Amino acid sequence: MLSANPRSTVSLGGRPLHAMLVPIPIVCFVATLITDIVYWQTAAMLWADMSAWLLLVGLIVSLFAAPAGIIDLFGDPRIRKLRAAWIHGIGNVTALILSIFNCLIHTRDAYTSVVPSGLILSALVVVILLVTGWNGWALVYRHGVGVRQTEQQ
């Protein structure tokens, strides 16, 4: 029996894995922008160190979140037909690639590990995440991707 909603291929007990994991890199990358801004304003190394850890954790969790999302995209033709799914997917992959470069820039020592290149990349990633997040919410809350049919339906 095919459910009326697009299905998530990678799920645990009916809960899509991508939705479980993706908040972690999002929070990490947004927090990186905050700690980068604080470092830019204070030049206190603690904040730059924090950015480096946040980027690393965000990237590591992305290694699992991204494949789960990509498999979901290709796992159900109904998802592939959604414009929001492509904006969400391509945008997030772009944010991920930029964050890999950002992580490398943050391995530099002291001020130029953040200002200006690191800070610019961190801000760019957050702007992209706003767009991809908006579209991601549309996938779930408007198109019901990965949402099981309820009894009433």
Add this chain to the structure above:
Amino acid sequence: MKLARFKAATIAVLLALVGCGPAPIDPSRQVGPNPYLPPIHQYLLPPMHVAKVVGWNGATPSVPAGLKVQAFAIGLANPRSLYVLPNGDVLVVETGVPPGPVSRPKELVMNWVEKRAHSRTKPGQRILLFRDTDGDGVPDQETVFIDHLNSPFGVVLVGNDLYVANTDAVIRYPYTAGQTRITDPGVKLCDLPGGPIDHHWTKSLTASPDGSELYAGVGSNSNITENGIQAEAGRASIWQIDRATGAHREYATGLRNPNGLQFEPQTHTLWAVINERDELGPDLVPDYLTSVRDGAFYDWPYSYYGQHIDPRVQPQRPDLVAKAIAPDYALSSHVAPLGLVFYSGINLPAHYRGGAFVGEHGSWDRAVLNGYKVVYIPFVDGRPSGPPEDVVTGFLVDGDKARGRPVGLAVDGKGGLLIADDTGNSVWRVSSASP
């Protein structure tokens, strides 16, 4: 065909992005009083390139005609510095990096790379004494002279007081001529900046010619202030320590990692070799040999080679940059000089008398390895008078494998040049080929 070209172009673009950086220049352009300084290149990924350690396996370093080289001691545990006592006994300091905190992910990678670049032997924390009783130049007696030290490096004897610079303090021990073991716990003369962060941990030590003062090299606590400027108190500095009271003052500052403190025998001027900063490109910043002026501020961290601003340091200090003085003699970039000795012996051919030998531990962040040798710099009237020449080589084999890496140097009682090789776990002795 087209695809292959596309692939090659893609790889080239990726390499450029990942920041292998500009091709290294010929190091001969960066030696002497006026080194060529290329523009800064900040990497996306530092080109960590350390020589794989393969060991000597019976081979020996190479020396030019007229010299010979022998193994003075082998099978040691990370020998890094040497000191010759007045009776000819040779002290070999076995030592290693103290443990430190990890403050960001990069350090996990760096620690792993550094481990690969060094010998797998667990470093000793002690000083060994070697004695040559039959006069053939190589020792036939070995004892543990002082044990259970804390990352020791510098040693100097003044009268009957033997001083050892641990990474966190200068300790004084009573010594009588001929003694082969010290069991006295020693007395602390003066604290030195140690942990918890102890980035440049080797504390070089020497005494003024009249014996009244000690001089200790205290390296910076970071590459370029990435551990915060507050971690740099008393560091990147040469301390003058009053031998009677243990009181100290900073004799010269702005010296990123000073080692090989030595008084030039003719002019009685203090000299040192300095390890300069990393990650500004394969040819920045040249390491150097310099006389050390009382009260001088050299450059670290705000600028390099005089007034060349380092953009990584924030906030900047234009007042200190204005005072910064350029050093005397560049050794080229990333050679990592850790040993210095003025040769006033008479065993080596006349060509090597009066100048300085420098032990270059070798580069870790340069695509083409640099250093990994001992060079000789001629001096006239107490100043360098010509380009450095390679004297002891062969530490590298096949271009990028290391048999060993030279560190501290000393001249023994018979005028032979001794070289501590921490990666090869050996001490080498260079002497005249003709008896």
